[in-house]
Amino acid sequence: MKKDIHPDYHPVKIVMTDGSEYWTRSTYGSEGGELHLDIDPTTHPAWTGGGQHLIDRGGRLSRFKSKYSGFLGS
Secondary structure (H helix, E strand, C coil): CCCCCCCCCEEEEEECCCCCEEEEEECCCCCCCEEECCCCCCCCHHHHCCCCCCCCCCCHHHHHHHHCCCHHHC
16 A cells, blocks of 8 residues: 555544534544534434425426326326
């Protein structure tokens, strides 16, 4: 393996949105640095089961529904 081509892999502290912390190893920042997350498994809808919301901007959703209302017998 070539020398001096890989980034430094060191311990960093991960701070979750709820304030909980844990240590892991990463190439982020410098040794002993902190990484504050904006989105994590405690807040992201993919993990929390939050539903997806459709927003009708400019009547697009209404036009789509009326255009395809009879499609496939629905």
